[in-house]
Amino acid sequence: MTDAAVQAAPGNSATAQPETMQWDSRARRVVMLWIPLLCFLLILLFPFYWMTVTAFKPNAELYDFRTHNPFWISSPTLDHIYKLLFETSYPRWLKTTMLVAVCSTVLSLVASTLAAYSIQRLRFKGSQYVGLAIYLAYLVPPSIQFIPLATMVHQLGLFDTPFALILTYPTFLIPFCTWLLIGYFKSIPYELEECALIDGATRLQILRRITLPLAVPGLISAGIFSFTLSWNEFIYALAFIQSSESKTVPVAILTELVTGDVYQWGALMAGSLLGSLPVAIFYSFFVDYYVSSLTGAVKE
C-alpha cells in the first residue's frame, strides 16, 4: 500500500492477483495491519481484564503491587462477589434493572412496530413528515430532559417507582426502533400484502400474519438494541429513583457501593463485572443482529 508498491503496479497490474498487488510482503502486513490491530484490541479490552482481575483478587494482593504481580492473581477469591451478592441488595437491583429494561423494551417495540407499519405501509398524507419528526426526536439528548421530566415525574406521583423509568425510557427507544423498523418494512415486498388484501384479509390480519413474521430479524435487532440501551441508561435512573432498593444496577453501584473515602475496589469491580455480564452475554447471542441494526440505522 505504499508508493513502492504502486510504482511496481502499473507494469504488472494486468496479470498480478489483487492480493499480491495490495501487499508486497508479509512483513509489511504485520507492521501495517497486525501491530496496530493488536494495540487497538489491547487498549479496548484492557479495562475489562483489569475489572475481572480486580474482582477476583484478595484485598492483600490488591493493594500490594511489589510482592504480587498485579497482572495476575496468585490466590483467586470469591469474597468480593460473595459480599456483593449476600451483603448488599445487589440481587434486587439486578431484578429492578431487568424489569425496567424488559418492560420498556416491550412497550417501545409495540409502539414503534405500529408506528413504523403505519408510516411505511399505510402511506397517509404527510407520513414521511411524521417519520422525520420521530427521527429528530432521537437527537434530543436525555441530558436536557431530565430536569423537566423530574418535575413531571413528581407531579404524576411516579417518583421512586420503576414506572418512572419504564415510561421515560421509550422516549429514546421509540425513535430508534421506529427508524430501524421502517427500514425493515421497506425491504418486505409490498406485493405480498396486496395479495392478502385481494384475498380479503383485513389490515390487522396482514400485519399479524404477513408483515410481522417477515420482520422478525428487524424486531430482534430493535429489541436487543433497546434492551442494552435501557440497561445502560443512567441519568434518568439517577434523577428519578431515590430509595436504595429500587435503584438500577449502574446507579446503585456508583451511589451505594462508593461509601466514604476508602473505596472497596474489589467489591466495586465485582459489581461492575456482574452488571456488565448480563448485557454482554445477551449481546453475544445476537451479535450479528446488533451489528446489523447499528449499521442499518446509520445507513438509513
Added chain:
Amino acid sequence: MSASTAIDWTKRRAEPSALARLFDWKPFLVIICLLPAVGLLMTFLTYPLGLGIFLAFTDTTIGRRGVWVGLENFEYLLSDPLWWNAVFYSVFYTAVATVLKFGLGLWLALLLNQHLPFKSLLRAIILLPWIVPTVLSAIAFWWIYDPQFSIISYLFVDVLGWRTTNIDFIGSAWPARFSLIFANVWRGIPFVAISLLAGLQTISPSLYEAALLDGSSSWQRFRFITFPMLLPILAIVMTFSIIFTFTDFQLVYAITRGGPVNSTHLLATLAFQRGIPGGQLGEGAAIAVSMIPFLVFATLFSYFALARRKWQQGEAND
C-alpha cells in the same frame, strides 16, 4: 369441499362486524397505530422539552412552584465563572474527543476492512466497550486512574522506570480533563469504527481496481475514493457523536463528579448538580437550555459541512 369454503367465504365477507370494519377504515387505523408512539413521545419528550424551556425562565426550586423571572437565570449564568468553565470544557471535550474518535475509529475501520481471519469475532469483541454500561466501565477507569494504585503508574514507575512518582490522573485540572477525554474516546471508538466499516463495505471494489489500473497511490485511493464515498455516513455518525459527547454526563459524573475544584464540569453535570441535589430546578433548566444553541449549531455544521449528498451522488458534478 370447494363449495363449502366458498359459502363460508361469502358469509364472512357479507357481514364483517362493525369493529372489524372500523379497523379496516384507514384513517382510524392510522390514528390507532400512531397513537402509542406519538402519545408517548408527546407526553415524555415534546412536553418536557417545552416545560424545560419554561422552567429556565422561572425560579422554581424542588417543592416550590416558581414565578416567571424572565432572563434572570441566564443573566446570572453569564456572570458565573463556573458556567463559563463548563462551556469551555464541554466544547474542548467534544472537539478533542471527536477528532480522536474519528481519526482512530477510521483507522480501525480501515484495518478491519482488510482480509482478516475471525472477522466477525473481532468485530464482536471490538464493540464490547460500547455495549457495557458506561458507568461500569467508567468505574473501571476510575480504578485505573487511582492516585495510589493505578496500574498505569505501576507500569511507568516500577516496570519501565520512566518516572519516579505516580501519575496524578484525576487530582488536578488538566490531567483530569485529558483522562476523561481518553475514557470517552475509548468508549466511542468501537461505535465509530463499526459504523464506518459498514460504510466501507458498501464501496464497490471496482472503483479501486480502476484506480489501481490508472496508477494511483494508496493515499490517492483513500483521498479520492474512500473518503468521498464515506462522507454521507461520516456526517450522520459525526452528528450523533457530537450531540452525545457534548451532552455527556455519565463518564464525568462517575469518574470525577466535576472535580477537582469544578474543573471538569460539563454543562450536563453542572445542570444536574444545580438542579437535582442543589434543588435549583430553574437554574438547572437554564443550564440545560443553554446547551441547545451549541447542539443546533453542531448538528447543522456537521450535517451541512459533510453531507453534500447531491454532490456525492454526482448530480451537480462534472
